[in-house]
Amino acid sequence: MTETPAxxxxxxxxxxxxxxxxxxxxxxxxxxxxxxxxxxxxxxxxVCPVMQVTRNESWTPTAFHAxxxxxxxxxxxxxxxAEDYVNCTGCGACELRCPNTLFTGDFYRFRTxxxxxxxxxxxxxxxxxxxxxxxxxxxxxxxxxxHEPVLGDVPVSQEHVRDWSDGLNLPVGGETVLFVDCxxxxxxxxxxxxxxxxxxxxxxxxxxxxxxxxxxxxxxxxGYTEQAKRFARHNLDDWRAxxxxxxxVLDPHDxxxxxxxxxxxxxxxxxxxxxxxxxxxxxxxxxGRLTPSVPVDRTVTYHDPCRLNKRKGIWKEPREVxxxxxxxxxxxxxxxxxxxxxxxxxxxxxxxxxxxxxxISESRVEKAAGLGVDTLVSACPWSERPLSExxxxxxxxxxxxxxxxxxxxxxxxxxxRGR
Amino acid sequence: MTVAPQLxxxxxxxxxxxxxxxxxxxxxxxxxxxxxxxxxxxxxxxAERVPDxxxxxxxxxxxxxxxxxxxxxxxxxxxxxxxxxxxxxAVPLRRxxxxxxxxxxxxxxxxxxxxxCTVGAGISMLKLNEVLAPYGLxxxxxxxxxxxxxxxxxxxxxxxxxxxxxxxxxxxxxxSFDFVLPSGKVIHIGDGAGRKLSKSSSGYQLKHLxxxxxxxxGIATQATLKLFPKPEAELSPFFAxxxxxxxxxxxxxxxxxGVATFAGAVLFxxxxxxxxxxxxxxxxxxxxxxxxLVCAVAYGYEDEVTAGGxxxxxxxxxxxxxxxxxxxxxxxxxxxxDRYATPLHGRTRAGQVVPMSWHCEDAAVNYxxxxxxxxxxxxxxxxxxxxxxxxxxxxMFTYTSANTGVxxxxxxxxxxxxxxxxxxxxxxxxxxxxxxxEVSLRYGGSISxxxxxxxxxxxxxxxxxxxxxxxxxxAVKRAIDPxxxxxxxxxxxxxxxxxxxxxxxxxxx
Numbered sequence: 001m002t003e004t005p006a007x008x009x010x011x012x013x014x015x016x017x018x019x020x021x022x023x024x025x026x027x028x029x030x031x032x033x034x035x036x037x038x039x040x041x042x043x044x045x046x047v048c049p050v051m052q053v054t055r056n057e058s059w060t061p062t063a064f065h066a067x068x069x070x071x072x073x074x075x076x077x078x079x080x081x082a083e084d085y086v087n088c089t090g091c092g093a094c095e096l097r098c099p100n101t102l103f104t105g106d107f108y109r110f111r112t113x114x115x116x117x118x119x120x121x122x123x124x125x126x127x128x129x130x131x132x133x134x135x136x137x138x139x140x141x142x143x144x145x146x147h148e149p150v151l152g153d154v155p156v157s158q159e160h161v162r163d164w165s166d167g168l169n170l171p172v173g174g175e176t177v178l179f180v181d182c183x184x185x186x187x188x189x190x191x192x193x194x195x196x197x198x199x200x201x202x203x204x205x206x207x208x209x210x211x212x213x214x215x216x217x218x219x220x221x222x223g224y225t226e227q228a229k230r231f232a233r234h235n236l237d238d239w240r241a242x243x244x245x246x247x248x249v250l251d252p253h254d255x256x257x258x259x260x261x262x263x264x265x266x267x268x269x270x271x272x273x274x275x276x277x278x279x280x281x282x283x284x285x286x287x288g289r290l291t292p293s294v295p296v297d298r299t300v301t302y303h304d305p306c307r308l309n310k311r312k313g314i315w316k317e318p319r320e321v322x323x324x325x326x327x328x329x330x331x332x333x334x335x336x337x338x339x340x341x342x343x344x345x346x347x348x349x350x351x352x353x354x355x356x357x358x359x360i361s362e363s364r365v366e367k368a369a370g371l372g373v374d375t376l377v378s379a380c381p382w383s384e385r386p387l388s389e390x391x392x393x394x395x396x397x398x399x400x401x402x403x404x405x406x407x408x409x410x411x412x413x414x415x416x417r418g419r
Numbered sequence: 420m421t422v423a424p425q426l427x428x429x430x431x432x433x434x435x436x437x438x439x440x441x442x443x444x445x446x447x448x449x450x451x452x453x454x455x456x457x458x459x460x461x462x463x464x465x466a467e468r469v470p471d472x473x474x475x476x477x478x479x480x481x482x483x484x485x486x487x488x489x490x491x492x493x494x495x496x497x498x499x500x501x502x503x504x505x506x507x508x509a510v511p512l513r514r515x516x517x518x519x520x521x522x523x524x525x526x527x528x529x530x531x532x533x534x535x536c537t538v539g540a541g542i543s544m545l546k547l548n549e550v551l552a553p554y555g556l557x558x559x560x561x562x563x564x565x566x567x568x569x570x571x572x573x574x575x576x577x578x579x580x581x582x583x584x585x586x587x588x589x590x591x592x593x594x595s596f597d598f599v600l601p602s603g604k605v606i607h608i609g610d611g612a613g614r615k616l617s618k619s620s621s622g623y624q625l626k627h628l629x630x631x632x633x634x635x636x637g638i639a640t641q642a643t644l645k646l647f648p649k650p651e652a653e654l655s656p657f658f659a660x661x662x663x664x665x666x667x668x669x670x671x672x673x674x675x676x677g678v679a680t681f682a683g684a685v686l687f688x689x690x691x692x693x694x695x696x697x698x699x700x701x702x703x704x705x706x707x708x709x710x711x712l713v714c715a716v717a718y719g720y721e722d723e724v725t726a727g728g729x730x731x732x733x734x735x736x737x738x739x740x741x742x743x744x745x746x747x748x749x750x751x752x753x754x755x756x757d758r759y760a761t762p763l764h765g766r767t768r769a770g771q772v773v774p775m776s777w778h779c780e781d782a783a784v785n786y787x788x789x790x791x792x793x794x795x796x797x798x799x800x801x802x803x804x805x806x807x808x809x810x811x812x813x814x815m816f817t818y819t820s821a822n823t824g825v826x827x828x829x830x831x832x833x834x835x836x837x838x839x840x841x842x843x844x845x846x847x848x849x850x851x852x853x854x855x856x857e858v859s860l861r862y863g864g865s866i867s868x869x870x871x872x873x874x875x876x877x878x879x880x881x882x883x884x885x886x887x888x889x890x891x892x893x894a895v896k897r898a899i900d901p902x903x904x905x906x907x908x909x910x911x912x913x914x915x916x917x918x919x920x921x922x923x924x925x926x927x928x
Contacts, residue, residue, distance in 0.1 A: 031774065034838055038762035038776040040457040041503050041564040046543050055521035055541065056475065057502070058444065063452040070451050075466055080447045097566075103754070104763040108772070370553075 025124050026072045029117060033068035035100055036061070036112060044094035044114070049342035050087045050349075053359040059087035061094035061114040064121070082125035086132055087356070088118045090221060090347035091306035093339045115311070118347070122223030134352040135222040143227055146213040146234075148182040156186045161212050164189035164415060168196050173242040174207035178277075179235075179258075181251035182214050184381040189415035191381050194406040195250045195277050201409060202289045204280075209235075210242050217257030222348040232257075232265050239272060246273040248280065250402065252307035252380045253346065259312075278308075278379050278401060282317035285324045292408035295327030298375045301368050302330070302401075303387065304338040305380035306346060318379050318401055325408040331371040341367060343383030350386060361386035362393070369394050377401050385418055426471045426516075430492055434474060434516075437484040442522075444473040453517045457564075457760075458505045458874065459776040459835040461845040468510050470497065470517040477522045479597050479605055479640040486638065487603030489516055490904050496601075497906050498638040500540060500572030503564040505779055506871040508575055508633035512908035518638060520571050526550055527641065535594060535615045537643045540571025556646040559586035559718075563759045574639040577631030579869035581755060584674070584822045585682035585718060586647060590630045596642040598629055601900040605640075614643040628895065633873050634906035636899050650718035654680075654728045655752030658740035659709040663688055663790075666711035669738040670817065671786055673715050674824025676734060678727040680719035684819050687712040688793060691814025691832070697764050705743075713740065714752065765834040767808050775811055775834030780852060780877075782859035783868035784829050789817055795858045796831045803851045807844045809836035820868055828868040831855065852876030860884055873910045881910060 044061040045051050051060050064085065070076040095101055098112040125131070141149040147156040162170075164185050170178075178199075180192040199206055216231030239247065249255050258274045284290040302322060308314040315335040322330055333341075344350070344360025365387060368376045376391060378384050379401040388398040406413050434443050444450070454468040476482045489496045495515025502509045511517060523539035524546070530536065531554060538547060545566045547558050561581040562568055568578070573589040574596055580588045594617060595609020608629045610619035629636060660666040670686045687695070689710045696705065715731045717724050732742065742748075751758075765775025784792050793815055800812045811834035818828045835848070856866045856877035865884060866872040872881055882889040893915040896903075903916050 035762055035774045037462075038459075038765075038774045038837060040760035040762075040777040041567055041756075042457075043566040043757065043760070045567045046545055055524060057519060057521060058446070058449040058452055060452075063448070066452055066455065067448055069462065070448075070465065073463065073465060075451060076448055084446075084448055099757040099760040100763065102757055103761050108763050110763060 022071065022078055022124065022128070025120065026068060029068050029120065030072050032113065032117065033065040033072075035110070036065035036098070036114075037069050039098065039100055043099060044097050047093040047097045047340035049089055049091060049093070049340070049344060049360045049363070050356065052340070053363055054087070054356070056087075058084050061098075064088070064114055064117055067121075068117070078121070078124050078128050079130050081121065082130045083132065085118050085121045085125070086349070086352045088115075088347050089306065089342050089344055089349050089360070090115045090118065091342040092310040093306070093342070096310055096339050119221055119223070122221070123225045124223075126223035126225070132222075132352050135224070135348055138348075138351045139219050139222060139224040139227055142214055142219060146231075147186070148214050148218060150182050150187050156182065158211060158213075161185050162208055164192050165196060165208065167414070168193065168200070170196060171207040172210055173244070174205065175243065176206040176246040176248060177209050177239070177242070177244050178206050178248045178250070179209060179212065179215070179254055181249075181254050181381060183385065184251060187416070188381050188384055188400070188418045190403055190413050190417045191250060191384075191400045191415075193415040194400065194402040194411070194413045197411045197413065198281060198290065198402060198406055198409065199248075199277075201411065202284045204284075206248060209238060209244075211238050215254050215257045217253050217261060218348060220257070220261055221346075222351070228261070229265055232262055236262065236266060236270065236272070244272065246275060248275050248277050250277040251382065252276075252305040252312075253382055256307050256311060276308075276314065278321060279314065279317045281402070281405060282320040285321060290405075290409060292325045292405060294408050294410045296325050296404060296408050297327050298397075298399075299329040299331065299373045300375040300377050300399075300404075301333060301371050301373045303341065303343065303364065303368070303376055303378040303380075303383060304335055305378060305383060306342050308379060309335050310339055321401055321405055322377065325404060327408075331373055333367075333371070343378070343380070343387050345380075345382045345386045357386050358389065361390035365390040365394055365396055368396055375399055377404055388418065426494065430488065430494070431472070433488050434472075434485060437481055437488070438474055438476060442475040442477070444475070449473050450517075453499055453502070453509075453519060454511060456502050456504055456507060456509050457776070458507055459778050459837050459840070460507070460510070461840050461842070462837050463841065468512065469514065470511040471514045473517045473519055475519050475522050479523075479599065482518060482520070482523075482599045482638050482640050483603045483605050485516065485518055486599050486601060486904075490601055490603060490902055493902055493904060495907050496638075496904050498571070498575065498634040500570075500575060501543065501564065501568040502572075503568040504572060504576050504870060506576065506633070506867065507874045508871060508906070508909065509572070512906075515904075520638065520640065521569065523571075523640060524569075529554060529556075530615065531556070533615050534646045535643050536646055537614065537641065538570055539641055540574070540596070540639045541569050543567055543569050551646065552649065555649050557649045558592065558644050559647055560589055560592050563756055565756050570642050570644070571639045574630060574642060575632060575634055576871050579820070579828055581685075581818065582682040582716060582718065584684070584819045585680065588820075590627060592645050593626075593630070594643045594645055595626070596629075597640045599638045599640060601637055601902065601905045609643070617645070631871055633871050633909050635896060635909050635912055636905060650720075650724075652719060652721040652724040653752075654715075654717040654724050654731070655748050656715055656728065656731055656735070657743040657748040657751055658713045658715075658735045659705060659743055660711045660713065660738075660740055661708050663711045665739045666713050667790060669713050669735050669740060670819070671824055672734045672738065673713070673731060674786075674819045674822070676730060677823075678717065678730055680717040680724050680727045681822060682716045682718045684716065685714045686817040687714075688815045688817075690797060690812050691816060694764060694813045694832070695758070697766070709741075714748070716752065759832075762834075764813065765836060766811050767836075768804070773836050774838070775809075775836045777813070778833045778835050779830045779870070780833065780855050781828055781830040781867050781869040782856070782864045783820065783826050784859060784862060784864040785826050786824055788862040788864065789827060789829055792829060792858055792862050792864070793817075796855055799851050799854045799858070800831060800833055803847060807847060809839040809844055810834065810848070826864075826868070830869070849876040853879055856880045878911055
C-alpha cells in the first residue's frame with residue numbers, strides 16, 4: 001500500500017529531554033514543525049490563553065513551530081527565540097484546535113505537539129546557557145530545598161513537606177502513597193487535607209512518602225531537564241525502597257509528570273500505578289462509599305484544569321463529583337468551550353511573568369462572572385492562587401473541588417487556603 | 420540582519436515614544452514571524468520578506484502617529500491583521516515597518532436597536548460572535564479562516580463569506596470604518612455622515628474603493644458592522660452524485676430557486692472528493708461511485724428553513740442526488756473551516772504522504788462557464804505536477820457568490836510541498852498561477868472573487884482585467900500615497916510613480 005505516511009514524516013517526536021545541539025534539535029523537530037507551518041490558517045491562535053490577552057503573534061503556537069523552520073534555514077538561533085517561549089502555559093489548547101490533530105490525527109496517529117516542542121526549546125536554551133532569570137533562580141532554589149520556592153523567601157524544606165497533614169494521623173509508606181505537589185503541600189494546604197480526609201472517610205488505605213521531593217515536572221517545563229530527571233530518580237528510588245506500588249496524585253501537573261515524563265525517563269523500569277484522586281473520588285461516590293449529604297449553598301461553575309480536560313481528556317469525573325453535592329447550583333460551560341480557558345498558572349509562566357498570569361486569570365474569572373456565579377471550582381492547586389487573586393476583585397470565591405466535596409460530607413478541612 | 424538606515428535610533432525613539440517600548444519589536448523572531456502568511460512561499464527566500472520592525476499599536480491615534488512618522492521618513496509600512504490572507508497582502512516586499520493591529524480588538528459598542536456593533540479591526544469573527552451570542556445576534560462573515568482572520572483584514576481583502584448568498588460578503592456587512600491614510604490623517608469611510616448607514620447617495624461611494632486595498636492605501640482601525648438575528652435553525656444537506664454534470668446542474672437549480680433562507684451552495688468536483696477520501700476515516704465514508712458532492716446551506720427560523728429545505732431536497736432528488744443523511748451533513752458543514760488546512764493530505768506522484776501547504780487559486784466565474792474553466796485549470800495543474808513532484812491537485816470547490824446564482828467563486832486547491840521548493844519550481848508555480856488567471860479572464864471572469872489578486876503571477880494580469888480602471892487605480896494610489904509608503908510593490912502600483920528620469924520607483928523608497 002503506497003498511501004501511508006512515511007514514518008519520518010509523521011512520527012510524533014518523543015517528549016522533551018536534553019536535546020543536545022541545535023542541529024540535532026532541528027533535525028528532530030523539523031517535520032513536526034513543517035506540519036504546522038504548512039497548515040495554512042492558524043486556528044490555534046484564538047484559543048491560546050497568552051495570545052488572548054497579549055495579542056502578540058510572536059507568542060503563538062504557530063510561531064513556536066515556524067521558528068524551528070527558520071532555524072533550519074539558518075535564519076534564527078536559539079538565543080533569538082528563547083525568550084519568546086516563556087509565553088506558554090502548556091495548556092495544550094492549540095494542539096486540540098489544530099486541524100492536523102482534529103482531522104488527520106486519528107488517521108495518521110499524528111497529533112500536533114506544541115507543548116512538547118515548547119519544553120524542548122526551553123531545554124535547548126538551558127543546554128546552550130541561555131537562561132531566563134526567574135526560572136534559573138526558581139530551579140536553583142528548588143534544587144537547594146528539594147521543593148519549589150512556592151512561599152517566596154519563606155523557606156520550604158523536607159522537614160516541613162508533611163506539615164499539611166498535622167493531626168490527621170497519616171502513616172508513612174505502604175503500598176499506596178499520596179503525593180502532594182509543592183503548592184498544595186506548603187501554600188494551599190486545605191487541598192491535601194481535604195483529599196486525605198475524604199480518603200480516610202472512605203476507609204481507603206494510603207500513606208505518605210518517606211522522603212518526597214518535588215516531582216521535577218516544573219523543572220522539566222522550564223528546561224532544566226537534568227534537574228528534573230534527578231528529582232524523578234530520587235522519587236522513584238524512594239517509592240521502590242518503601243515498596244510503593246501505587247501513587248495517588250491530586251494535582252493535574254503531577255499527573256502529567258508521572259504519566260508522561262517519568263515513563264519517558266525510565267521506560268520499562270517504571271511500573272508504578274498512578275491514580276488521579278478526583279477520578280478515585282468519583283468512583284467512590286458512584287459505588288456509594290462516599291455520599292455527600294450536607295447541602296452546599298453556592299452557585300458555581302467549574303474550571304477545567306488544562307492538564308485534565310485538554311491534555312488528558314478527563315472532564316466527566318469532576319462533573320460527576322459536583323453533581324453529587326447537594327445544594328449546589330451548577331452553571332456548566334461545555335468542556336470544548338473550555339479549550340480556550342486557562343488560569344495562566346502553568347508552564348512556569350507565573351515565575352517569569354506573574355503579570356501575564358494575572359491577566360489570564362482575570363480573563364478566566366471574567367468568563368465565570370458572566371455566568372452569574374459566586375464560586376469558581378477548580379481541581380488544580382496551581383490554578384487556585386492566581387484565580388483566587390483575580391476572584392477577589394469580583395467577589396468570586398475560588399474553591400478546590402476536593403474541599404467542596406469534603407464540606408458536603410461534613411468534614412472540617414482545616415489548613416490554609418493561601419490567605 | 421541590520422536595521423535599515425531609515426530605522427536608526429532616532430526613529431525608533433520616536434516610535435517608542437508613541438507606543439511604549441514593549442510594543443516596538445526589533446527582535447529577529449518577531450520580524451520573521453510577521454513575514455509570512457498561509458499562502459505557500461519560497462521558504463528558502465524567507466529572509467527577503469522580513470520587515471525591519473514590528474509595531475503593535477493599541478489605538479487609531481497610535482496607528483496614525485506611526486504612519487505619520489513613517490511617512491516623514493519615507494519608511495515602507497505594511498498593515499497586518501490576522502495574516503491569514505492568501506494573496507500576500509500582509510507580506511512585506513520592501514522591509515520597513517509591519518503595523519500589527521491585533522491588539523486593537525476591543526468592542527466599542529453593541530447597538531441592539533439599530534443592529535450594529537463597532538469593533539477594533541483586530542477582533543476575529545469567532546470572538547466577536549462569542550460576545551454577540553448572549554444578545555441573540557450574529558455577525559455572519561464566514562470565511563474559511565473564520566476562527567482566526569480579523570475584521571480589519573476582511574476589509575483589506577474585501578473578503579468573501581461562505582454564507583454570503585444570504586447575508587452578503589464583507590463589503591456588504593461592514594457599514595463603515597475608520598481609516599488611517601498614508602499621511603497619518605484619519606478619515607471615516609462609509610455611507611453618509613453617521614457610522615451606521617447602509618445607503619447614501621451623497622458623493623462618491625468610497626467604501627468600495629477602500630475595500631480590498633491590500634494595505635496599499637492605508638490601515639483600517641475600527642469598523643461598524645451590520646448584525647443579524649442569530650439563526651434559530653441551520654440546514655446543510657450534503658448530496659452525493661455519480662457524475663459532475665448532475666451535481667453542476669443541481670447547484671445551478673438550487674441557486675436559482677429563490678429560496679429566501681438560501682445562504683449558499685457548494686459543489687465539490689471529483690478531484691476534491693478523491694482528495695477528501697484520502698483520510699476517509701475522518702471524512703464521509705462514501706461509496707466509490709460518488710464522483711461529486713453538493714452542499715446547500717440555509718439559515719433562518721425553524722419553520723422557514725424546514726420549508727426551504729424540502730425544496731432543496733426535491734431539487735436535488737430530481738437531479739439524481741443521494742442525500743448523505745443528517746449526521747454526515749451536519750458534521751461536515753460544522754467542519755467546514757478545518758478541512759482546508761490538512762497538510763497530511765499531500766501526496767507525491769508515488770502516493771507518498773508529505774506535508775503540503777494548501778494553496779487556493781480562485782476566480783469569479785459565471786455559472787455558464789464553470790465546466791470549461793474547471794477542465795482547463797485541472798490541466799494546468801496536471802502539467803505542473805508532471806514536471807515537479809512537489810505539487811498536488813487537491814480538487815475544486817465552486818461556491819455561489821450571490822443569491823441568484825449569477826456568478827460563482829471557483830477555486831482550485833493545490834498542495835505544495837514547501838520544503839522542496841527551489842527557484843525553478845517556484846518560477847513554474849508562478850507561471851501556473853498566471854495561466855490560471857488567464858483562463859479566468861478568457862471566460863469573462865475575474866482573477867479573484869475571494870482573496871485579491873496581488874501575488875506574483877496573477878498580479879501581472881490585473882491591468883488586463885481592469886483595463887482603463889487600472890489607470891484610475893494608479894492615479895488614486897499616487898494621489899493618496901504620494902510617497903509610496905503603503906505596502907509598496909503590491910498590485911504593480913509602483914508604476915504609479917514612474918517618471919521619465921526615474922523608472923525605478925519614482926518618489927518611493
